[in-house]
Amino acid sequence: MSLSLTVTRAVASRRARTRNYARNYWPFVIPAGIVVAAIIVLPWAFTLFMSVHEWRIGSDLEFVGLANYRHMLTDERFLWSIVRTLYFTVLATLLPMVLGIAAAVCFHRRFPLRGLARTIFIMPMMATPVAVALVWTMMFHPQLGVLNYLLTSAGLPPFAWSYSAATVIPTLVMVETWQWTPLVMLIVLGGLASLPEEPYEAARLDGASAWQMFRHISLPLVWPHIIVALVIRAIDAIKAFDTIFVISNGGPGTASETMNIYLYLQAFSYYNMGYASAIVVVFFVLILMVSLVLFSVRQKSA
Amino acid sequence: MIARRIRRAVSNFGFALAILALISPAILFFLWMLSLSLKTEVDNMAFPPVFIPNTITFDNFIDVFRKNDFVRYGINSIIVSFSATGIALLLGVPAGFGIAKSKATRSAALIMIARVTPGLSYLIPLFLIFQWLELTGTLTPLVITHVVITLPIVVWVMIGFFEGLPAELEEAALVDGATIWQAFRYVALPLARPGITVATILAFIFSWNNFIFGVVLAGRTTRTLPVAIYNVLTFEQVSWGPLAAAALIVTAPVLVLTLLMQKEIVAGLTAGGVKGG
Structure with a gap:
């Protein structure tokens, strides 16, 4: 939503330039501007500065040029963390998107107790992620966990969940999907709610089925909202931290060590502040690239 | 006629099942969390698992407060979230007004970058x-x-809220000789009260839930609740009842707030796609 609003705002501002009171309003923005500069922009400049330095606690700051960036190219653990991040991100974006769109279509219909059902549905995304992750961890327990009990009583083999390298990322994707499908649902639902009634009436008169109306009217019209949800979901999935940190802490071994987890370890376990800063820069560039790619998709389809 | 009625009943039943399928993961999860927190250690470690507690006990909750300094962590959380929300309102409400009125697109883009940037x-x-x-x-x-x-x-x-307000009222105030500050304070601000409510709730919840900043910056005595429960897990080892009770204590305020304020929360999230961290 944020990005699309920015675009409409750009258009609106061009129109309004003829009678510009803009200068009168700057005192309202200045205090927040100073704080944003101090706690958001300044850290960015500092990160860039640190990324070309070597610094460990107890020693002096040393300029190393691009050495930190070059190190990344040969750091296999880092390169694998990119692969894992992409693997996790693709799954943790697509599943919530599909389920979220389906849920939005359901919640768009009127039915008794809709408000309550919607509130229950968005509970997972409002609940404290750490608290939720801890309870999931207990449910994943291979011997005593409730999930394996349910699987075995249904006649299925037990699952290793977050306790095996092969299954840990799908397990984390499941938790992420449970938690963030509601945000996709809300954004798409907002889109559906803003649609006009007329096309549907016309289609109904022509004898269109519910699926045809969804496929040929709803979907094209809410497409911008779907893309916004997609961008937000993809960015949040790349940034996922709390869930992974608490449930698997990058393990077993390094099987679920995404860029964000590796970054955390480099910065706050090994205290390689220079190297970690360089990773932050690359990480941020990756996030920007993903958002730009997804937005060019939108431009082409719109 | 009857055939159509049957078809409608079947489709309604299918729809009800779909809704149930959508909300049951959330319901079952939170019920299980509640069940873990109310059971004795024997029940919690039983296999097959005990779904409905044999005896309901509040010992787990008492344990959380007795064995840990949870009251202090709670106070820390309250101080941090209230201060951060208060400061944000003080600075952010006038800024939102200024940006909306002067149509300063670029500063809005800066805010968006803050949304994209990873917390680390x-x-x-x-x-x-x-x-x-x-x-x-x-x-x-x-x-x-x-x-x-x-x-x-x-x-x-x-x-978003200030852009949605009709500009005529403020312009009328300005024509009548009010300063911009007065137009903001006495015209725009009272009208934007619903927006301020939404902003307050969302800012508070996402601050309350935040983990990453606390886990790095908090010391032994300055832990917020999410950091504190994480430490309960790592340092006291698995004792499920108290852990689930602690998790429930941390997240209960947010869940209650969501239930009470669901309309505002949905409005804010739909419009902004906001999420902190």
């Missing part, structure tokens, strides 16, 4: 700065970093 990238520089300023071990670094979350949320929600 603020932490490295701020962690070093706080060390040099010798602020670590106090709540100040936590409040400051939480403003990184709350301020963009407040500004973003408020821009």
